[in-house]
Structures are given as C-alpha cells and as structure tokens.
Amino acid sequence: MTVRIGNVTFPDWVSLPFEDGWSDTFIFRISSLACVPPFYYEEPLHRMASHARSKRSSASIWVQVDGPGEWFAAEVRKSLVGLALPFAVTRGDAELNYLQFSRPPTLLYSRSQPTPSVEDRPQTVSPEELRCLQALGRMDKGNVDEIASLIGLSIDGTKYLLASLEEKKLVVYKIGVRFNSNKTMPPEMDPCPLWHLKPKGLSIALRSWNIPKKVDFSSRLEENRRQIGFEHRRISRRWPAWLQTAWPHAEIWTGWSEVRIPETSVIPDGLAWGRIHGYETLFWLEVGDGHKSKDTISDITTKRLNQARKLCERTGARLVYAQLSTNWVHEAAGCTCAGLPNDVAVILGNWKKFGKSPIVEWGKVTTM
Secondary structure (H helix, E strand, O other): OEEEEOOEEEOEEEOOEEOOEEOEEEEEEEEOOOOOOHHHHHHHHHHHHHHHHHHOOOEEEEEEEEOOOOHHHHHHHHHOOOOOOOEEEEEOOOOOOHHHOOOOOOOEOOOOOOOOEEOOOOOOOOHHHHHHHHHHHHHOEEOHHHHHHHHOOOHHHHHHHHHHHHHOOOEEEEOOEOOOOOOOOOOOEOOOOEEEEOHHHHHHHHHHOOOOOOOOOHHHOOOOHHHOOOHHHHHHHOHHHHHHHHOOOOEEEEEEEOOOOOOOOOOOOEEEEEEEOOEEEEEEEEEOOOOOOHHHHHHHHHHHHHHHHHHHHOOOOEEEEEEEOOHHHHHHHHOOOOOOOOOEEEEEEOOOOOOOOOOOOOOOEEEO
C-alpha cells in the first residue's frame, strides 16, 4: 500500500507496538537484484527522510532489503548514517526490534494514524522486462550482451525482452549523443546503435526503485559515461556473465560497472557480488591499460587492491581481485600482490578471452 506524506510517497507505513508506545514508521523496500548498488540509495532516502521529518516529527524509516547474503544490507545501513530520521535496515520482511533503530524513534501513546494511501498502478511489464528497464536506467544506454550480463539472463532471452519493450514504446534502438560534461563542445555521436530508455520506460524504472516523482536519483548512473559504446565499458558490463561462464560452481547474484563507492577514492571497472567456495564474496574487476609504464601499473594496482580490501573488511565479505589485461601488464601488477591474507585472492586473466579465468586460491595470485 503506497502512502503519501506531503509531496513524497513511500511503499508502505506501519505503526509498530513497542514497550513504551507505538511507532510512526514509513517503509522503504529495496531489491538487491534491481541493478542499483547499495550505496546509491543514500541520496534519495536522505531527501525523503528530510521531507518526512518536516511533515511528521514522530516519523521513522524502516528499510527492508530483499536478497541473498549479508553484504548488501550492511552497505545500505552504513550509507544511511546521519539520516534525518531514526532508521532501521533489515533483510526482507523480518521482524523489527526496537534496538535495531539507528537512534530511539519517537513513540506515541496510541497507535499512530496512517497517512493517505495512493492507488498503486498495475504493472505493465513482466518481472524480466522490468529488469531490462532497471539495467538501462543505470547504464543510460547499452547493447544486448551488456544488458543480459547485468540482469543475469541469456542473450537470446534478453533480445526477446527488448523487442517486447520496444513494441510497448518503452525502449528504442538508435545511435545517440555521447555524454560530454563540457557543454561548450559540439555534440558527438555514439560509435554504434545502442538500446536507450524512453521517458515512460525510465519512469517505470524509477517507480520500481520506489523513488517518488520529483526526487532526484541521477546518482544511480554509471561513472565515466564517455566510455559507453567502447570495448573497455563492454568488458566491465559483461563482468557478471564472465564470472558465471568461468566458474559455473560459483553463485553470482548480481553486478555493476563503474561504481562510485563511499570512502573509496577509486572506481572499479566492475563489481560483482555472490558466493564462491561457500563464502560471500565481492569480485572486483580492473581492465588493464597497456599504455602505462610498469611502475605506474604497480602503483595503481597497489592502491586499488588496498581500496578493494578495505571495502570487504567493512562487512567481512571475501575479495576476489581480478586484473584482465595483457601478459606484460600481469607481470607489473602481480609483483605488487605478495603477502595476501587468506580471505583475498588475486586472478590475472586475458581480457580477450571471455569467460576464461584462472581458479581462485585464497591468499594467492593465480594466472592463466
């Protein structure tokens, strides 16, 4: 039941009974498989919380994260520190304990009155079609195999879904204008046709993420968008499919390309999340650049590997750090990866050999 408070909507509302009174709690639901990294909900939720607080001083927020594992929900919780309202983050619809709130919420003497409800519009797309819209909502534009990788479906199946969405006038296949932050420069065109969201398709994606109208969510977009349409971006977007092909015994739940991570000064080319050898794991991708010197590559690898390790240490997830590049880049990068802890593995593969990767050995560097 969608509810409205002022100009903002939330997916649901509940008044929870606690020992000293009743809460006034707005519910926000997040699917960990909806093509948006956990860190990116911070901006819209801060805006929504500030608005709710101005309208209802007793309000609190309960964020329900649906999906496997523990890492995603833990990162959502960390990103919301400093929210204007007391908040709690749980997995799925698990029961909420009073002590799980970030700070004590205001409790009322009697059950709070709900805010006005909003009629939910019927869904016009299938769950699989919605995943395509969500992927494009973050990618901005992309080709079939990139979209298929990011939604975890086959290329043929994704072609069928995109054709259906095109018939519904939610996506369009065209040559578009390349992103350019310098507005004084003349526009450039993409090197090839790509799938784009149409305004109605974007609207459906935003509502599926529970983002209200007029609440900005541009933070969801990939970084370095000038690379879209080129091989480097294609490799980074195909990282989840690469892993699924290379290690069929592993669970690859989802993945994203060009992710800006809070408290991290570098942007991984790709980041996937899943389980391997029974451990919840982050798979960090760097696509090598053979135009840099050996010393520069060593310095970059040291910095990025340390940043990747810090990300995993925050929640206890294991790390597979991957470098896909040429052999001589492997030599420069591999020399900096000595003395790995037992919860980190480094793999060095060839970016031209899709789905081919060395085995994971914890505490070691492996190469093809």
